[in-house]
Amino acid sequence: MNNDETSSGKPVRHLLGLSGGKDSSALAIYLRDRVPEMEYFFADTGAELPETLEYIDMLEDYLGKRIVRLNPNRSFEYYLKLNGNFLPTVKTRWCTAELKIRPFEEYVGEDTAITYVGIRADEPRRMGYLSTKSNISARYPFIEDGIGKQDVIDILESAGLGLPQYYEWRNRSGCYFCFFQQKEEWLGLAERHPDLFEKAKSYEQFHKDAGRSQTWSQGEYLEDLVARADEIREKAKERKENKKKAANKKLIDKFSQENNDEEDDGCLICTL
Structure with missing residues (x-):
């Protein structure tokens, strides 16, 4: 038995989940020739940004291998x-459980699998994995x-893909x-995709x-958030300026600042 075979003689599956984010996308490129038997998948929530879906298509072309789309029939709606029309929250992340973790575990089934996760070397605080199944x-x-x-x-640039377009106004992938x-990202959604912003408001209504x-x-309701757009943008500008100033602080202070980067918030399986 080798490292790619179980005791039953069945091959170990090598899996890489893509979110449409920079890290998982770069990891797929990085491992394309290193792990040729890799299976790629994308858990489509039915609430993805158009830029995300376009990037997944581009990545599929680059990899030269199909990216399996999970959740073909069961979207966020x-x-x-099923959850009584209650929206997911930071404390009740049923969206992650139902639209990301469950579809992935069903896709793996009882097979022995290794999943490759795009957590970078410069973000140890995010260490972890969301599946508790012993075969994964x-x-x-x-x-x-x-x-x-x-x-x-650099990996994304060298591949000719670059960063997904939503990074022009947003720090993360996901719904x-x-x-x-x-809050400034909500303003970006209102400007770039007013139809989706209005749909998000309809859930609140x-x-x-x-x-x-x-x-x-x-x-804060989204309609109130938009009403104070200037204030939100000014605060966002101040945060960016403070972050630049932090670069002049001693190394330990700088490290602390970087590890509180806003892009590190959220569910790992959604945003990598």
Whole structure:
């Protein structure tokens, strides 16, 4: 028996989940020739940004291998109804469980599998894996090989793909209404995809009409968020300026600042 074979003689499956984010995409490129038997998959929530779907198509062309789309028949709307129309929140992330983890584990079944995770060497705080099934183990090639953020960008640039377009206004992949979005990112959605922004507002309106106060952005309705757009943008500008100033601090202070980067928030399986 070798490393790619179980005691039953059945091959070990090598799997890499793509979110449409920079890290998992770069990892797929990085491992394309290193692990030729790799299976690629993308858990489509039915609430993806158009830029994400376009990038997945581009990546599929580059890899020269099919990226399996999970959730072909059960989207966010399906599970929203199953959860009594209550929106997912930071504390109740049923969207991640139902639309990312469950489809992946069903795809693996009882096979022995190694899943390759795109956590970088410069972000040890994100170490972890979301599946608890004993037949699924995880590897972190970027950590093993010392690959950091700039390396990831270089990998994408060298492949001719570059960063997904949503990085022009957003720090993460994931659903267009992700509750981990910063307020300035919601403004970006309103500007780039007003139709999706209005749809996100409609979910809040449903709760309003039902006498509930649930919102996507913590403590604030999206319509109120837009009304104070100038204030939000000014605060975002101040944060960026403070981050630049932090580069002049001693190394330990700089390290602390970098590890509180907003892009590190959210569910790993959604945003890598």
